[in-house]
Amino acid sequence: MGTSTHQQGTEPPPDLAETLDDGFLSELCAGLFASIPRMDQRRRGEQYVRGLLLAEGRKSIRNIAALLGQASAEQSLHHFVSSSTWEWVPVRQALAAYVQRAVPPLAWVIRPVVTPKAGRHSVGVDRYLVPESGQVVNAQRSMSVWAVRDELSVPVGWRLHLSRAWLEDGPRRRKALIPEGWEEETAEECAVETYLDIGLERSAGPVVMHVGKADVARTVGRLRAVGVPFLLRISGAQEFRQAPHGGVPLRVAGPVGGRQLLHAFRDFRRPVAHPPHTGTTWRHVTTLPVHAPPVPAHRRRGVDGAGTLLLLGVSPADGGRSDDVWLTDMTDAPLHRLLRLTRFLDRVETDLATVSEEVGVRDFAGRSFSGWHRHVTLASVAHLVAAVSAHEAHRALPQFCH
Structure with a gap:
C-alpha cells in the first residue's frame, strides 16, 4: 500500500469517528484475534480496540466502558485485559504478518519507550535516567519494534525491561504476575529479544x-x-x-x-x-x-x-x-538506500506521538505484567487502524486470510 499520505510533523489526523470504517475494523480484528479461543474474548478484543480509537480523553477501561454504554462492560473489560488467559504473542505475530503483506515495511525500528508513572506499584516501575534529557524519572521502561516505511509506521512488538529490583523482590514479583524464569536482561538483550519475539524471518528487512x-x-x-x-x-x-x-x-x-x-x-x-x-x-x-x-x-x-x-x-x-x-x-548497500533508512527513526518518533499516544499506548493503569502486555498489544492494533483509516488506504489493503 503506497497510497497513504500521512506526513511527518504536519496537520493532525482527521477525527476517527468520521473516518473509521467499521467493516475494516471488524475484519481486521477477526483475523488478528483468531488465536483467542473464546468467542466472547474475541468480541471483547474488538470492543477494546474500538474504545481505544474512539473514547474521549485518557483511554482507561472506565472511559472505554462508558463509550460502550454497558453497565457490566467495565468489569468484563478489566478481566479481559488483566486477568484473562489469552496469549498476546500470537496476536502480535499475526499483526506483524498482516502488516508485512498489507503495508510491506522497508525496515524494523527498535525503540525504547519510557512511560512516566506517579507510583511504584505498576509492573516494572523504577527510577531511570533518560539519556536524552539527563533527568531521572519514575517510569516503566520497555522496548518496542515498529514496521516502517516512508509514509507510516506500526508497532508490532513490545517487551518490558525489568530491573533487578523487580526480579529479586519475590512478593512484588508474584503480585505483578511476572512469569517464573524471567531473568534480568541488558538493554541490548531486551532490544534483540523484542525483535525475535515477533517471529520474523531473518530476510524480513534490516533493523x-x-x-x-x-x-x-x-x-x-x-x-x-x-x-x-x-x-x-x-x-x-x-x-x-x-x-x-x-x-x-x-x-x-x-x-x-x-x-x-x-x-x-x-x-x-x-x-x-x-x-x-x-x-x-x-x-x-x-x-x-x-x-x-x-x-x-x-x-x-x-x-x-x-x-x-x-x-x-x-x-x-x-x-x-x-x-x-x-x-x-550492510557494507554493499547503495548510499541512497542507507540514507533513506536513517529517516525512519523520525518516522517512528512522529507516529508514537501522533498516533500511538492518541490511542492510549501509555494509558494502562493496571499493575500486572500480563495486563500491560495485552493492553499494548491491543493499542498496536488500534494504531494500525488509526494510521490507515485517516485515508482511503485501507480500501486497498488485502483482506485478512484466516
Missing part, C-alpha cells in the same frame, strides 16, 4: 535503532549473532579502528572517536540525493570501513564481535551542523 551512548559493541554483537542486518545511530565519541580497504588510505592508526575518524576523511564526503515526501533533499555522506568494536571477554556470550562494518557520517549539504554518526553491516 534501525538509535543506540547513542549505550553499549555499541554489545548491540552489534547481539544483532550479528542472530543474523539480523542493522543500521545504528551511535554516539560520535564511540571509538573505532579503521579497517583496510582497497583505495582508502590508512590515515589513523589507533582507535579514535567515530566523528573524529570521519572528519579525517572529509575529502571522501559526497553529496547524495534523497527524495522524501516533498521535493528532493541532499545530504553529505562520508563512509569508512571500520573494525567491529571489540566486546570484552566477560560479555561475549551469545554475541559475534568479528568482522568489518561501515561507518557513516551524514550531514546537511549546507554544512549546518556536525555529522550524525551511523554504523551498519
